[in-house]
Amino acid sequence: MNKLILGRYFPGDSLLHCIDPRAKLIAGISFIFILFIANNWLTYLVLWLFTFTMMKISGVSLRIYIRGVRPLIWLILFTVLLQVMFTAGGEIYIDWGPITISSFGLINGVYIFSRFAMIIFVSTVITLTTKPIDLTDAINYLLQPLKRLKLPVDEISLMLSVALRFIPIILDETQKVLDAQRARGIVFGEGSLLQQMKKIVPMFVPLFVSSLVRAEDMANAMEVRGYQSNQPRSSFRRLHWRKGDTFTLFAMVLLSVILIVLRTEGHHFH
Amino acid sequence: MAMQINLQEVTADYQAGPIRSPEILKSISTTIKSGSFTAVVGQTGSGKSSLLKLMNGLLLPKKGEVAVGEVTITLENAKQSVKEARRKVGMVFQFPESQLFAETVEKDIMFGPMNFGVPEAEAKEIALEVIGRVGLDASILSKSPFSLSGGQKRYVAMAGILAMRPDILVLDEPDAGLDPKGKKEVMDLIHAWHKERGLTTLLVTHDMDDAAYYADEVVVMEEGRIVFQGEPEQLFADVSAVHQWGLELPQARKLQVKLEQEAGVTLPQVCLTLDQLADALVEAGLA
Amino acid sequence: MSTPCVNVENVFFHYNLQKQEETIADLSFTAERGEWLAVVGHNGSGKSTLASLLVGLRAPSSGSIYINGIELTEESKWELRSHIGLVFQNPENQFIGTTVKDDVAFALENQNMPYHEMKQRVNRALEMVGMSRYADHDPSRLSGGQKQRVAIAGLLALQPAIIVLDEAMVMLDPKSRQEFMHFLHDLRKQQQLTIISITHDMNEAEAADRMLVLQKGSVKEIDRPAQIFQREDWLDVPFIEALRRKLKERGSAVPDQYMTEQEMMRWLCR
Numbered sequence: 001m002n003k004l005i006l007g008r009y010f011p012g013d014s015l016l017h018c019i020d021p022r023a024k025l026i027a028g029i030s031f032i033f034i035l036f037i038a039n040n041w042l043t044y045l046v047l048w049l050f051t052f053t054m055m056k057i058s059g060v061s062l063r064i065y066i067r068g069v070r071p072l073i074w075l076i077l078f079t080v081l082l083q084v085m086f087t088a089g090g091e092i093y094i095d096w097g098p099i100t101i102s103s104f105g106l107i108n109g110v111y112i113f114s115r116f117a118m119i120i121f122v123s124t125v126i127t128l129t130t131k132p133i134d135l136t137d138a139i140n141y142l143l144q145p146l147k148r149l150k151l152p153v154d155e156i157s158l159m160l161s162v163a164l165r166f167i168p169i170i171l172d173e174t175q176k177v178l179d180a181q182r183a184r185g186i187v188f189g190e191g192s193l194l195q196q197m198k199k200i201v202p203m204f205v206p207l208f209v210s211s212l213v214r215a216e217d218m219a220n221a222m223e224v225r226g227y228q229s230n231q232p233r234s235s236f237r238r239l240h241w242r243k244g245d246t247f248t249l250f251a252m253v254l255l256s257v258i259l260i261v262l263r264t265e266g267h268h269f270h
Numbered sequence: 271m272a273m274q275i276n277l278q279e280v281t282a283d284y285q286a287g288p289i290r291s292p293e294i295l296k297s298i299s300t301t302i303k304s305g306s307f308t309a310v311v312g313q314t315g316s317g318k319s320s321l322l323k324l325m326n327g328l329l330l331p332k333k334g335e336v337a338v339g340e341v342t343i344t345l346e347n348a349k350q351s352v353k354e355a356r357r358k359v360g361m362v363f364q365f366p367e368s369q370l371f372a373e374t375v376e377k378d379i380m381f382g383p384m385n386f387g388v389p390e391a392e393a394k395e396i397a398l399e400v401i402g403r404v405g406l407d408a409s410i411l412s413k414s415p416f417s418l419s420g421g422q423k424r425y426v427a428m429a430g431i432l433a434m435r436p437d438i439l440v441l442d443e444p445d446a447g448l449d450p451k452g453k454k455e456v457m458d459l460i461h462a463w464h465k466e467r468g469l470t471t472l473l474v475t476h477d478m479d480d481a482a483y484y485a486d487e488v489v490v491m492e493e494g495r496i497v498f499q500g501e502p503e504q505l506f507a508d509v510s511a512v513h514q515w516g517l518e519l520p521q522a523r524k525l526q527v528k529l530e531q532e533a534g535v536t537l538p539q540v541c542l543t544l545d546q547l548a549d550a551l552v553e554a555g556l557a
Numbered sequence: 558m559s560t561p562c563v564n565v566e567n568v569f570f571h572y573n574l575q576k577q578e579e580t581i582a583d584l585s586f587t588a589e590r591g592e593w594l595a596v597v598g599h600n601g602s603g604k605s606t607l608a609s610l611l612v613g614l615r616a617p618s619s620g621s622i623y624i625n626g627i628e629l630t631e632e633s634k635w636e637l638r639s640h641i642g643l644v645f646q647n648p649e650n651q652f653i654g655t656t657v658k659d660d661v662a663f664a665l666e667n668q669n670m671p672y673h674e675m676k677q678r679v680n681r682a683l684e685m686v687g688m689s690r691y692a693d694h695d696p697s698r699l700s701g702g703q704k705q706r707v708a709i710a711g712l713l714a715l716q717p718a719i720i721v722l723d724e725a726m727v728m729l730d731p732k733s734r735q736e737f738m739h740f741l742h743d744l745r746k747q748q749q750l751t752i753i754s755i756t757h758d759m760n761e762a763e764a765a766d767r768m769l770v771l772q773k774g775s776v777k778e779i780d781r782p783a784q785i786f787q788r789e790d791w792l793d794v795p796f797i798e799a800l801r802r803k804l805k806e807r808g809s810a811v812p813d814q815y816m817t818e819q820e821m822m823r824w825l826c827r
Contacts, residue, residue, distance in 0.1 A: 176363065184369075221651040222653060224643045226635060234668075234670055450759070476731060
């Protein structure tokens with residue numbers, strides 16, 4: 001649980017930290033689409049260059065990014081392996097009936113791996129350099145049009161931000177309960193599956209109870225401070241769109257143009 | 271059978287995800303005497319709670335070793351030694367009632383002993399014994415812990431630790447959040463166990479009156495180091511040092527210091543409790 | 558005669574959660590503008606129920622509560638939220654904002670206040686509690702005393718007349734408790750605030766203008782603390798009073814009356 005990097009914020013003051021979260025969010029989403037423009041070595045090289053530049057600018061050490069990929073590595077390798085084994089074409093190295101390892105397959109495997117890794121790296125760059133609450137604000141802003149469809153966008157984003165505030169508290173609480181039950185002699189991660197399942201109870205029940213208490217306290221605090229749902233609320237948090245943010249989006253357009261120029265027309269390989 | 275605790279150049283830190291905290295304990299060496307009642311004081315973040323967690327391997331030494339009786343915990347032998355240590359060290363956390371989980375009070379109390387291999391029948395007997403020991407009626411054993419009042423929950427949680435029959439008791443502000451009467455009851459109870467069973471007791475507290483009243487020895491921590499270890503009289507005699515470490519004086523001592531400054535008198539002894547102060551005032555002919 | 562700030566008239570409240578009964582029975586009292594009223598009593602005497610009645614989290618079964626002359630009802634309670642605020646026991650559970658300033662602004666957002674006015678009010682409130690430096694900090698990472706200051710700022714932003722403290726100092730260590738109390742006394746003078754503090758701490762109660770002893774949900778006594786400590790020998794007493802009694806036991810010629818610390822000092826130095 002402690003090993004997941006994706007979704008963690010790393011305080012800092014890099015260029016990326018200063019960009020408006022809306023710009024980052026839009027850029028991040030468009031990056032996923034841009035990935036699909038690439039179809040040859042050169043284009044993938046450009047994308048990798050872009051990704052590494054972003055990682056470098058974020059000011060967070062490479063080690064931390066690598067650790068971020070680690071929990072997902074099996075999933076990635078599995079997908080890559082499927083690609084490699086079931087893509088035919090080009091020079092064939094191994095041929096076991098339906099399973100073939102060919103030059104096309106190997107190349108495709110590298111591409112797929114690159115896509116996965118770059119998506120994870122770029123989204124990690126965004127979450128590492130953006131406070132979760134700023135991301136919530138950005139989501140709230142980008143979802144505003146949905147209000148016309150009577151979707152409670154503001155309530156949803158308040159809910160999100162309250163949940164974000166609770167995550168660190170609940171993680172602390174989990175640690176405390178874990179410690180308390182360990183001190184009473186329970187060893188987590190030992191014994192048969194059934195025994196291990198039983199051990200969840202002494203951990204889960206106290207957490208559940210304390211979360212209920214917290215939720216009630218918080219509901220009371222919100223009410224006392226005058227919160228009513230379905231009432232118009234003003235917003236104290238402001239997002240400031242600056243020149244640099246427009247430039248960020250422009251950079252994404254530029255990246256796509258470069259890729260379109262460099263990509264191979266028509267069929268993948270010749 | 272009580273036991274001595276011995277720390278040798280222990281250094282420790284926490285690791286949360288990718289981030290390693292700065293060293294929270296810096297090369298600590300100390301001996302806690304067998305059968306002593308030691309108060310650990312210091313400002314928030316000075317490493318008090320971390321020091322307690324060393325005793326049963328909830329925090330492992332990065333360097334150095336922790337000897338709890340005959341068990342020695344090091345980073346290398348942790349897997350074996352920690353199990354042994356936890357059998358001997360009972361730990362009462364802040365707000366221990368938040369660890370309750372079972373359907374009945376009895377089952378919750380039996381949880382600790384049974385984890386250490388005590389047979390069910392015997393664990394039941396122990397539960398019956400300790401529930402009385404914390405001053406609750408045996409009829410409470412069949413109730414759900416969540417139906418109890420806040421104070422009762424805390425006693426049940428403490429009974430759950432007592433049921434493990436520890437030789438060493440470590441407590442992290444066991445009286446936090448209680449009213450003055452409740453605080454005194456909890457502390458008196460702990461002190462009574464300590465005496466009865468000849469336990470070695472370590473108490474983290476912010477309340478200097480507790481340190482003055484119950485402890486034979488006080489450990490002062492500052493930024494991950496032990497900066498003082500000695501008798502409470504010795505500690506609170508040095509008023510400027512106490513303030514420098516960001517600590518308070520016990521109420522009686524505070525009044526004594528104020529009086530000595532304003533009246534220009536000196537009382538015959540360092541007064542840490544109400545009784546001592548009253549005696550000293552009478553003796554000095556002031557009251 | 559001016560209308561009292563808080564006027565509780567013959568309030569009854571029945572509350573029965575299995576056996577944990579905490580009821581209010583024929584409770585009447587008033588608090589004047591600028592007064593510090595300490596409410597003491599054993600567990601189960603109805604102290605916390607009183608707090609939730611005063612801020613309209615619960616409604617009395619019968620009787621009335623007037624805040625600044627306005628009766629507290631289902632309709633008026635939202636308007637009265639800006640007259641009377643509540644600080645909870647556990648500071649951790651009352652924060653909604655992810656930064657100190659966002660949290661202080663929460664109640665203002667609920668009033669749908671324009672941004673520039675919110676900004677002024679937030680800044681002023683943080684100045685008043687001496688927390689301006691922490692405006693961008695995460696409230697859950699502050700010390701206990703600082704958290705309660707932020708909670709107070711969240712109320713002050715609404716410019717209330719009355720602040721109710723529901724055992725708000727229990728979670729603080731003795732040193733921060735004392736600092737927080739001094740701070741509140743100063744604040745009350747500056748802002749002409751009425752403070753109703755539900756407490757177990759007799760040293761705190763001693764510093765109040767008046768003390769209300771609650772027993773089984775009604776007023777046993779309401780008077781100056783000195784008078785009450787003199788009469789009610791079952792109550793816990795402040796340290797000086799405990800010393801006076803102890804000296805009496807030792808056969809000292811100490812006066813028979815309740816003494817403040819100053820009086821005790823003077824007597825000892827005579």
